Amino acid sequence: MKYYYRDCLAYIFQTDSHLVCAPRSTFFSTVTNNTINNNVPVMSLKEQEFWANLFYFIREGYPHHAVEYAEKEQKKYSTDPLVKLHLAIALGNEGKLQDCIKHFSEIKENEEYALSCYVSLVTMSKRCKNYDSIAVKQYEAKIREIRRHASDMSLYYTALCLFLCQKYEKARDYCEKALKANLLCREILSLNGWIDLMSKDENLQKKAIRYFEDPSNDEEALNLQCLMGKAKYFQICNSVTSALDKINIAVVHFPTFLPALIEKMKLQLGAQDWDQAMDTSQRCLSIERTCVDAIVFQLLYLLCKTGDRNEGKRKVDELANSLDTSEPFSAEIYARNSRLFSTLCGREQTILQKLCKLAEKALSLAPTDSRYAVNMGRILVLQDRSKEAIRHFQMTLETSDSSVTGLQGIIQCQLVQGMLSEAGTQLEFLRELEPTIGKSAELSFLSAVLARKQGAPKQQVVNLLDEAFELHSKRCQNLQLGFDYFEALNVDFIVQLVKEYLYQAPQQPPASMWLPGACRRQE
Structure with missing residues (x-):
């Protein structure tokens, strides 16, 4: 067996930086199913479902749901430190750092979990603005000490924690080390596959399937x-x-x-x-009954498929109640859903008012996050409350002097209020930043609106609108139809583009323009 592992390592790890995996038949052919079963414990279907639930909800950004699920099932797994590890990560992702540290402290003396605990404590601590730098240095010293003699499973648990904290590249480093130590562990292989799927490198994504194959060649597994x-x-x-x-x-x-x-x-x-x-x-x-994704889809169905806004109003209330129950501490989920549906509701004021409350909740949970202030400002603009909106956009300038989205929001409000000179100055500033920040559909659109209001030639305005439309279209090119697609599509922005095009349309069709007989005015 010793020589088998050495040969596998020589074959699989052909480069220092990336794992290159050979076909399964090459290096699994000499290993019997008994060998694999001795190395990898077989879980029952119920156990698989339990761990897959935890992994999914933490990975997808539903930490409170994961905490509640783990606590509900903890009686069955009360002695399993891996449950506490998942609980600690979920609590940390939820922002409950003290509870997170408490769970880590309960298992950090366990040799197999020590490394993952200290690495996670460093990661969680650094999320805080004023973290204890002395404690972090002590954690890092322990990491260096433990890492020298870490086992394959210790490395795997560390990679798992980093993955669930969305530190994918660091997770890859630990996972590859774990794989070098144990080539046949299905859990390590599977995690490596998930890391590749989350990568921005398309080549890694396309090769991820190899890690999800069963190394035992057991088709019934x-x-x-x-x-x-x-x-x-x-x-x-x-x-x-x-x-x-x-x-x-x-x-x-x-x-x-x-x-x-x-x-x-x-x-x-x-x-x-x-x-x-x-x-x-x-x-x-x-x-x-509080499944957030299911309710989000049903609201999407009502607004985009059937156009039933009255039922949509009731569904927004259901969504709000679901969020309050399932993820009451997740600013991102509140903001994401308010952002998605505010652009899809056709500026229906009752729905916007309800979505405004979701945006307010997100901002209250993370008052220093400029993204949520911008989101709040944009919804207020849709409600024709530009004076209130401008205050939220200005909040982003307090946390970041170069907040482009905040400046764009301020310009939009200035254009609504007829403050053309101020809007022109701000636009000129952003145009000067374009070589650094790149062009954006919003900036081209705002430039077109300002040009129209200042009486610029029609062709100049149309050229800017064309540029805005092309830039906006590129955002959706590689997205599959889904929640992210509809958010990127931003239907309200497209409607505003169309309205600006119509301002440039002639009042009457040209005399030379041919029209079908049915469309001609009958004398």
């Missing part, structure tokens, strides 16, 4: 994490049918596994199968 990984891989590759095939296997064998149904619903939306996606969302809500 059912691994939930690998099924979910394969589904995500095919989704990234725009192969919706193949992704649905994998998800359906998970749904059949794990009928109460909510993440599989959520992903199935999103894939059906990506395939533009709205009605099937609606059915799946109902299944999600039958398992968990």
Whole structure:
């Protein structure tokens, strides 16, 4: 066995910086299933579902849901330090640093979990503005000490924590070291696959599938994490049918596994199968009545598919209640949903008023985050409350002197209020920054509005509108149909673009313009 591992290492790790994996048949062919079973513990379906739930909800940014789920199931796994490790990460991601440290302190004396605890404590501490630098230095010293003799599973747990903290490149380093120590551990292989899927490198994403294959070549083996990984891989590759095939296997064998149904619903939306996606969302809500993603889809269905704004108002209330129950401390989720639907509701004032409360909640949870101040300002602009909006945009300048989005919001309010000279000065400043920050659709649009109000030639205005439309269209080019697509699409922005184009349209069609007979005015 010793020589087998040495040969595998020589074959797989052909470069220092990246893992290059050979076909499975090359290096798994000499290993029997018994060898693999001795190295990798087999989990029951219920256990797989438990760990996959925790992994999914922390990864997808639902830490409070993960905490509640883990605490509910903790009686069954009360002696398992891995549960406490997940709990600590979820609490840290939720912003509850003291509770997070408490859970880490309970398991950091365990040799296999010590490294992951100290690495996570450094990561969590540095999220705070005024963290204890002396304590962090002590943690880092312990990391250097423990890392010299860390086992494969110790390295794996550290990579897992870093991954769930969205430190993907650092997670890769630890995961590759763990893989060098244990080539056949399915958990390590699967985590390496997830790290590649989260990478911005398309080449790594395309090769991630290799890590989700079963190293035992056992076709009957059912691994939930690998099924979910394969589904995500095919989704990234725009192969919706193949992704649905994998998800359906998970749904059949794990009928109460909510993440599989959520992903199935999103894939059906990506395939533009709205009605099937609606059915799946109902299944999600039958398992968990506060399932945020299911309610978000149903609101999307009402606003974009059926156009039922009256029912949409009720659904926004349901969404708000769901967020208050499922993720009451997540500023990002409140902000994301208010941002998405504020551009899709056609400026329906009742809906905007309800979404404004979500944006206010996000800002109250993270008052120093300029992104949430900008989001609040934009919703106020949609409500024709430009004087209040400008105060929120100005807040971003207090935290960052070069807040481009904040300045754009201020210019938009100045144009609404007829302050053309001030808007022109700010636009000129942003235009000078373009070589550094790049062009943006919003800046070109605001320039077009200012040019029109100042009486510039029509062609100049149209050229700026064309530029704004082209820049905006590029944002959606590589996005699949889904929540992110609709947010990037920003329907309200497109409507405002169309209105500006119409300002430049002639009042009457040119005399030489040919019209079909049916369209000609009958004398």
